[in-house]
Amino acid sequence: xxxxxxxxAVFILEIxxxxxxxxxxxxxxxxxxxxIIVPAPRRNKRFSVGTWRRRLRRKLALRSNLGxxxxxxxEFGRPHDWDALAWQLAGVGADVLVCFGFSAxxxxxxxxxxxxxxxxxxxxxxxxxxxxxxxxxxxxxxxxETHGGVTLHKMTSGFDEGDILAQIxxxxxxxxxxxxxxxxxxxxxxxxxxxxxxxxxxxxxTGKPLLDQGGLDRR
Numbered sequence: 506x507x508x509x510x511x512x513x514a515v516f517i518l519e520i521x522x523x524x525x526x527x528x529x530x531x532x533x534x535x536x537x538x539x540x541i542i543v544p545a546p547r548r549n550k551r552f553s554v555g556t557w558r559r560r561l562r563r564k565l566a567l568r569s570n571l572g573x574x575x576x577x578x579x580e581f582g583r584p585h586d587w588d589a590l591a592w593q594l595a596g597v598g599a600d601v602l603v604c605f606g607f608s609a610x611x612x613x614x615x616x617x618x619x620x621x622x623x624x625x626x627x628x629x630x631x632x633x634x635x636x637x638x639x640x641x642x643x644x645x646x647x648x649x650e651t652h653g654g655v656t657l658h659k660m661t662s663g664f665d666e667g668d669i670l671a672q673i674x675x676x677x678x679x680x681x682x683x684x685x686x687x688x689x690x691x692x693x694x695x696x697x698x699x700x701x702x703x704x705x706x707x708x709x710x711t712g713k714p715l716l717d718q719g720g721l722d723r724r
Contacts, residue, residue, distance in 0.1 A: 511535050512706050515597060515619070517542040517581075518605040520563045523691045525570035527605075530699040538576050539599035542590070545582030587612050594618050601706055603698060604660065608637060616660060621706045623660035626694050630672050631656040632715045635665040640686065650677050655693040657701055659712060668712035671701040 514536065518524050520543060531538060543563060546556045567576060577597075581590055591614050602616065602623035616623045629639035633652040643649040654674035659667030673696060679689035704710035 511537055512601065512703055513537040513539045513597075513599040514601050514603050514702075515540045515542065515594060515599045516603050516605075517607050517611075518603075519544055520566045520570075522566065523687055524605060524694065525566050526691045527695040527698050528567075529570040530695040532571060532574055534699050534703070536703070538571075538574075539597040540577040540579050540594070542579045542581050545580030547582055585609060587615055591615050591618060601702065602660070603702065605694065610662065610664065611660060613662065624670070624698075624702055624705070625658055625660050625665070625667070626697065627656045627658065627665055628654075628690060629656065630654045630674060631658060631665055631669060644680075649675070649680050653680065655690065655697060657697040658715075659705075666715060668714055670705050670710055670712040671697055673697060 514531065516524075516528065516538065518541070520528070520541065528538065528541075544559075546553070563578075579590070579593055594615065595618060599619055601621040602611070602619050603626070604611065604623060605626040611623060627635075627639065629635075629643060630652045633648070634642055640649075640653070643653050654672055656672045657670045658665070659670065661667040673693040675686075675689050675693070679685050701710060705712065
C-alpha cells in the first residue's frame with residue numbers, strides 16, 4: 506500500500522465523546538470510514554425509549570465530530586451472526602478493521618475480509634490487565650499509574666494476544682477524575698489510530714510480540 510494512498514477502515518465501537526475524536530481525526534488525515542459497526546438491540550426486542558435515546562446520542566455524536574460526512578452504520582448485536590456481518594462487509598472494500606470496547610472475539614472469517622486484518626485498542630498497557638474492564642480493575646488494584654494507558658495491537662484468535670504496535674501511558678494527572686480519564690482515553694486513541702495505524706497499513710510499522718516489548722513507542 507502506498508504511503509500517500511488514503512486508507513479505508515471499518516470501525517467497530519459505540520460512537521461517543523470518547524471515540525468521536527478518533528473518528529474525526531481519521532477523516533481529517535484524509536482517510537476513509539467505510540462503515541461503523543455499532544451495538545444493536547437484541548433481536549426480536551420491541552422498540553424501547555432506551556434504544557431510541559442511544560440512536561439519537563449516536564447521531565448527535567456523529568454530527569458533532571464528522572459534520573456532514575456520510576457514514577454507513579451497521580447495527581450488530583447478540584446473538585452475533587458473523588456470516589451475516591461478513592456478507593454486509595464483503596462489498597465495502599476496506600483495508601483494516603479497528604475495534605474498541607467489543608466484548609466478543611471476532612472470527613477469522615471477518616478479519617480475513619481486510620487485507621491488513623484487525624487492530625484493537627485496549628485501555629491498559631499490555632501485557633498487563635488483559636480482558637474486559639481493565640480501567641476498573643487497574644483502579645481497584647491501585648495499579649492505574651503503573652499500567653494505565655492505551656495499547657494498539659493486532660487482533661488474533663485470542664483476547665489481547667496480538668503484536669503490539671504502540672502504547673501511550675497515562676500521566677498521574679489523567680487519573681484525577683472520571684472526566685480526565687475520558688479525555689486521556691480519547692486523546693490516546695486518536696493519536697494511536699491516526700498516527701500508528703496508517704504506518705502499520707503501509708508497512709512502516711510491524712509491531713512487537715506481546716512478550717517482547719523492547720523498542721515500543723510510548724508517549
